[in-house]
Amino acid sequence: xxxxxxxxxxxxxxxxxxxxxxxxxxxxxxxxxxxxxxxxxxxxxxxxxxxxxxxxxxxxxxxxxxxxxxxxxxxxxxxxxxxxxxxxxxxxxxxxxxxxxxxxxxxxxxxxxxxxxxxxxxxxxxxxxxxxxxxxxxxxxxxxxxxxxxxxxxxxxxxxxxxxxxxxxxxxxxxxxxxxxxxxxxxxxxxxxxxxxxxxxxxxxxxxxxxxxxxxxxxxxxxxxxxxxxxxxxxxxxxxxxxxxxxxxxxxxxxxxxxxxxxxxxxxxxxxxxxxxxxxxxxxxxxxxxxxxxxxxxxxxxxxxxxxxxxxxxxxxxxxxxxxxxxxxxxxxxxxxxxxxxxxxxxxxxxxxxxxxxxxxxxxxxxxxxxxxxxxxxxxxxxxxxxxxxxxxxxxxxxxxxxxxxxxxxxxxxxxxxxxxxxxxxxxxxxxxxxxx
Amino acid sequence: xxxxxxxxxxxxxxxxxxxxxxxxxxxxxxxxxxxxxxxxxxxxxxxxxxxxxxxxxxxxxxxxxxxxxxxxxxxxxxxxxxxxxxxxxxxxxxxxxxxxxxxxxxxxxxxxxxxxxxxxxxxxxxxxxxxxxxxxxxxxxxxxxxxxxxxxxxxxxxxxxxxxxxxxxxxxxxxxxxxxxxxxxxxxxxxxxxxxxxxxxxxxxxxx
Numbered sequence: 001x002x003x004x005x006x007x008x009x010x011x012x013x014x015x016x017x018x019x020x021x022x023x024x025x026x027x028x029x030x031x032x033x034x035x036x037x038x039x040x041x042x043x044x045x046x047x048x049x050x051x052x053x054x055x056x057x058x059x060x061x062x063x064x065x066x067x068x069x070x071x072x073x074x075x076x077x078x079x080x081x082x083x084x085x086x087x088x089x090x091x092x093x094x095x096x097x098x099x100x101x102x103x104x105x106x107x108x109x110x111x112x113x114x115x116x117x118x119x120x121x122x123x124x125x126x127x128x129x130x131x132x133x134x135x136x137x138x139x140x141x142x143x144x145x146x147x148x149x150x151x152x153x154x155x156x157x158x159x160x161x162x163x164x165x166x167x168x169x170x171x172x173x174x175x176x177x178x179x180x181x182x183x184x185x186x187x188x189x190x191x192x193x194x195x196x197x198x199x200x201x202x203x204x205x206x207x208x209x210x211x212x213x214x215x216x217x218x219x220x221x222x223x224x225x226x227x228x229x230x231x232x233x234x235x236x237x238x239x240x241x242x243x244x245x246x247x248x249x250x251x252x253x254x255x256x257x258x259x260x261x262x263x264x265x266x267x268x269x270x271x272x273x274x275x276x277x278x279x280x281x282x283x284x285x286x287x288x289x290x291x292x293x294x295x296x297x298x299x300x301x302x303x304x305x306x307x308x309x310x311x312x313x314x315x316x317x318x319x320x321x322x323x324x325x326x327x328x329x330x331x332x333x334x335x336x337x338x339x340x341x342x343x344x345x346x347x348x349x350x351x352x353x354x355x356x357x358x359x360x361x362x363x364x365x366x367x368x369x370x371x372x373x374x375x376x377x378x379x380x381x382x383x384x385x386x387x388x389x390x391x392x393x394x395x396x397x398x399x400x401x402x403x404x405x406x407x408x409x410x411x412x413x414x415x416x417x418x419x420x421x422x423x424x425x426x427x428x429x430x431x432x433x434x435x436x437x
Numbered sequence: 438x439x440x441x442x443x444x445x446x447x448x449x450x451x452x453x454x455x456x457x458x459x460x461x462x463x464x465x466x467x468x469x470x471x472x473x474x475x476x477x478x479x480x481x482x483x484x485x486x487x488x489x490x491x492x493x494x495x496x497x498x499x500x501x502x503x504x505x506x507x508x509x510x511x512x513x514x515x516x517x518x519x520x521x522x523x524x525x526x527x528x529x530x531x532x533x534x535x536x537x538x539x540x541x542x543x544x545x546x547x548x549x550x551x552x553x554x555x556x557x558x559x560x561x562x563x564x565x566x567x568x569x570x571x572x573x574x575x576x577x578x579x580x581x582x583x584x585x586x587x588x589x590x591x592x593x594x595x596x597x598x599x600x601x602x603x604x605x606x607x608x609x610x611x612x613x614x615x616x617x618x619x620x621x622x623x624x625x626x627x628x629x630x631x632x633x634x635x636x637x638x639x640x641x642x643x644x645x
Contacts, residue, residue, distance in 0.1 A: 189546045192554065215591050247533065248540035284520055285533055314478030320456070320471040327463040345625075369618035380610065382589040405592040411557050412583045418561030419579070426563060436558035 063092045064167040065160045068099075068143075070175040075186075078150035078179025083143045083172075085158055094160040094167070099143055100125045101133035104153040104174040112171055113157075121159050121166040130157065148177045188435050199406055204399030213398050220359055220377035221390045227357045228265040231332040237272035238262065239331035241322060241347065242286060243338020243362070244315060246279045250385065251363045255338030256285055257388030257397075258361070262335060263293035267302055274329065275308040278318045283310045319343035323350040336360040336375070337384065340367045348374035361387060439642030450640035453632060490514075556582075581609040 065085055073080035088094040104110060113128040115121055122132070133156070136143045148154065153174040160167040207213050231238045240262060242255040259275065266273040273290060277283035291303045311321045323346055326334065334351040336344070337360070344360075344367040351358045352374050360371035361379030371378045379387055382404070389397040414436075421429035441447065455470035495511045498504040513535060519528035560582050562575040587599065588606030595603045637644040 186546070186550070188554065189550050192549050193546060196549075214593070216594050218591070247537055248544070253537070281517075281533060281536065284517070284529060288530070312475045312479040313482040314474065317474045317478040321475050323459065324463065324468065324471045342625075365613070366617055366621060369614040369621070372614060373618070382591075386591055402592060405590055407553075408586045408590055411553065412586055415557055415560045415579065415582065418558075419564065422561065422563035423565055426565075429561070429563065433558050433561055436554040436561075 063088060063094060063160065065094070065097070065158050065169045067170040067172050068156060068158045070154075070156055070172045072175065072178045073144055073146075075180050075183040076177070078177050079148050080144050080146040081148060081154060081156075081175055081177050083145065083156055083158070085141055085169075087141050088138070088160070093162055094138060095163070096138050096161045097136040097140070097143075098122070098159040098161060098166065099133045099136060099145070100130040100157045100159060100168075101145060102128075102130045102155050102157075102171070104155050106153070110155050110171050110174065113168070115168055117165065121168045125157065125159075125168070150179055151176050188437075196403055196407060199403040200400050202399075203402045204396050207395035207398045207402075213402050215386070215390055215398070215401065218379070218383055218386060218390055220361065220379045220383060221387055223357075223359060223377045224262060224391065225265065227333040227335075227359055228262065228269060228271060230357055231266075232269040232271045234332040236330055236332035237274050238266055238333045238335070239322075239326065239329070239351075239356075240273060240275045240335040240337070242275065242277065242282055243336075243340055244278045244318065244343070245282075245339040247281045247285060249339050251339035252279075252282060254363075254384050254387060255361070256282070256289055258335075258337050258384075258391065259286060260289045260293045261388060261391035263290045264297050267294040267297040267299040270299065270302065272302075273307060274325070274331065276311045276318070276322055276325065277309065278311060278313060278315075280310055283308065315341060315343055319346045322347055326350050326354050326356070330354055330356075332356055334358045336362070336371065337379070337387070338362065339364050340371075342367075345370040345374065351375075439645075441640050441642065446640050450636060453636060580605065585609050 065088070068083040068085035071082050071084070073082045083099060085097075102110070111128075113124045113130070115124050125132075133145050134143065145154070145156075153176045155174045156172045158169040160169075203213070228238060240259055242259055243249070243252050245252050247253070247256075263273055275286050275290065277286060287305060287308045290308050291300070294300050294303045311318050325331075326347075327350065331354075334347075334356045336347055336351075336358070340347070340362050341364065344362070344364075348358060348360060348371055358375040359377045359379070360375040361384040362368060362371060363381045363384055365381070368378065368380055372380075385404070386401055389401045418429060418432055421432050441450075452470050452473075455466040458464055459467045491514075495507060495514070498507050499511065513532040516532045517529050519525040560579055562572075562579070564572055564575070567575065584602050584606035586606070588595075588603040588610070590599075590603075593599060634644075
């Protein structure tokens, strides 16, 4: 059954017709048709009746949309609700939607706003305390309202926009966003992390039990001993710059690990190590690491706070200070290990001009070319991460490095399998690819 | 010639020349500019951090918005100051450990998702029915990814077939670095041009 309500002026105002069966719209059970002009209402109604009784589609100005379904957005942090609604039927001239939202007080009732033909729906809703949450295009049937308060109940009204008066739906039943602890869409990441961690644990245990885990020669790291020795022979200090990023960057963590090994060698040879820092927390960690390294080789007296110091957070202020330091202190060996930005060439070129042996290492791919062109040895990306393992051979780090290697092999195999599956069975290949997304 | 009358432009111009003088050799003008830059920036960031972190992210949420859970972060921050005293220095290790571990736990899943899984998925392709140009591009991409990963494989000596593949990998890397180098140098040249424009146009007024 379809309900038609002509909401125009004059003759058609409030006139209601009932039709059974009718094919105005397959999916909409109740419709409200608004006819604004009163002139020619009779002719229009006659035409509508004639056409609909013949089972044809009737072009209408707009249809009151059914109240959308509101549900909690799955796999989120509890700050979103999802609205879904049925699309407009054939002949419906709806142009788009406005979505209005109202916070519902606990235990409070939702009173539908009293819409009037003469007052725009937006004014009625605003006066009733509703907020416009957003808008949707004609083809949309799903809309996500985000940045909501967890646990707070909300109700919505979908307003269909037409050439004439907007058509508001009935308010939805109240719904509150809820938090999900586990994001089901990210189970693949959980499995990947778990597999990786399991491999790390197994390999670390193997390394601890004395199994020989082979690591190939890395030229840049082989040169560390030679570089420290050169500083010792020349009686000049070693400069170590642990990048510009804070302690949460992987590159900085790798730089600090390598700093520990370099400081041990510097301590063994009684060579001064200078370490200027851009980040105060990195400085604190670097001080600790250098002190422990000196102590580990029985030279705690070599450590001085003044050698591992803070410069400034300003990128080029830091670069200017380190460049000046290289010219005044004339270190025989420069280490630029960590994450660098545009200052990389300033540092590497200045060091090159002083004649120092330079070892750089970074995972910043945009800066690697500058280090490669201006330094004697460069650790690229993964080599930087492998650096501390290579120098220390600690079982814990060795196990992690081995796991990374296995992960790389697994990635190559997975890509190859994905390509082969695409040839053999595209459907299975799509499912396989979905595991990675 | 229309020399700038704004003292700010003069200060900027003189300091630009002072920094450029480093190209000749270290000198008192460069030293002065360097120390001023370091000192001013250190002071600037101290004040900025005080307001953006200590005031906006701690004082306002805790004491005005009554969001008391943030006191935990404040305590961890205060623990960092234990470094100032030799006997209590060990206390500062805890906030650093918390900071590094919490951040690592937070970013590892997204790194694995974006940098590993999605990259691997994007490299898979269906050669059936693919136009020749796209097929060639996809094959080059696959070979580049596989060979580069093998170059960074540390568990085996690069000998025999592995050596050949890793050579291909390093070739791909160097081609990439070459392109990056050229791109970045062009960017730096444009910065240099900007500085010269400032000197000759805004400051000295030699060029209009």
